Amino acid sequence: MQVTYRGLWHPVHTFRGPHWCEYCANFMWGLIAQGVRCSDCGLNVHKQCSKHVPNDCQPDLKRIKKVYCCDLTTLVKAHNTQRPMVVDICIREIEARGLKSEGLYRVSGFTEHIEDVKMAFDRDGEKADISANVYPDINIITGALKLYFRDLPIPVITYDTYSKFIDAAKISNADERLEAVHEVLMLLPPAHYETLRYLMIHLKKVTMNEKDNFMNAENLGIVFGPTLMRPPEDSTLTTLHDMRYQKLIVQILIENEDVLF
Incomplete structure (x- = not known):
């Protein structure tokens, strides 16, 4: 093939x-x-x-029979958008009513309700109703967004760039590390870069409400590291070894989103 x-x-x-x-x-x-x-x-x-x-x-x-589990580039080209509409719609809803929610992104919503949201997007596309009237628990929406990223056949941080990001995270000098991360970002396909940029702007807003939601960049890095990047080879040992670097990469992207993107 x-x-x-x-x-x-x-x-x-x-x-x-x-x-x-x-x-x-x-x-x-x-x-x-x-x-x-x-x-x-x-x-x-x-x-x-x-x-x-x-x-x-x-x-x-x-x-394009569904929204979830569909290649990111294919989806945005099919809909002629910069980013997947799932990302836009979920983030808009979260920012409208959830930024001060304690443990935002760390607290899990009911799995069956998250699956309902997934099916709604697959069935209704941008007409899917994820408002508070239908899903009053904002953790269901954050769960649906995380699930979207986990279900991507190629992660937002692609398999091709994974090892380069990990190598960048291992650089001890902060300025050199930031420069290395920026260089690898430039290698991402346009749809992946734009999706990551938009998500980091959003997560920066989450950290700005830390006094209410208790979620800083490091906490979000723990949540989103393995969600946004996965090693090319399906190795539990590699995944465990790389977890701290995955966390660090996301933390760096959040804290420096205005410089990196």
């Missing part, structure tokens, strides 16, 4: 009836496995032609 920025090219695809390659405009020969299809935008091309198609397709909304 060839995985690219535009989504997933299926290895081979069997088309019913005659089909023409949408790249070279030539006929696709054969009765089975005539070519490949992009799972995002539905583009049909010869297997060889798929290597030459630009990686900037506009995913077809009809192919």
Whole structure:
């Protein structure tokens, strides 16, 4: 399988009836496995032609069946937005009524209610109702936002940049560490960078209400470290070893969001 920025090219695809390659405009020969299809935008091309198609397709909304568990870049391109609307809607709701809530993001809401919010977004998209009338406990909304990040197939801090962020966190000199973090941030795909930037601005607001919610940058780093970044290899040992650096990276991003982004 060839995985690219535009989504997933299926290895081979069997088309019913005659089909023409949408790249070279030539006929696709054969009765089975005539070519490949992009799972995002539905583009049909010869297997060889798929290597030459630009990686900037506009995913077809009809192919995006859900919001959660969907690739971040695919989702924002499909909806033509800068960030996933789940992030915008949840943060807007949290800032409207939850910034002073004690243990914000640390306290868990009921799992079944968080799943309800997830299903509402998957079913209704931006029309999902997460207001206080439906979910009076703000911890359900924070739980739904954290779940969105955990469910991403590629974390906000991508697998490609994970080790670079960990290495940056290990630098002892604070100024050099901050510069290293900034350099790695520049390597994030646009949708991931913008989502992270928006979230850090929000989390900075949370820390500004610390006297009420008792959540500072370090506490939020503990919560969001493993939520926003996961090691490429599924190793419990690596995860445990890296937890303090994950926490530190998020803490640095929150405390320095105005400089880093």
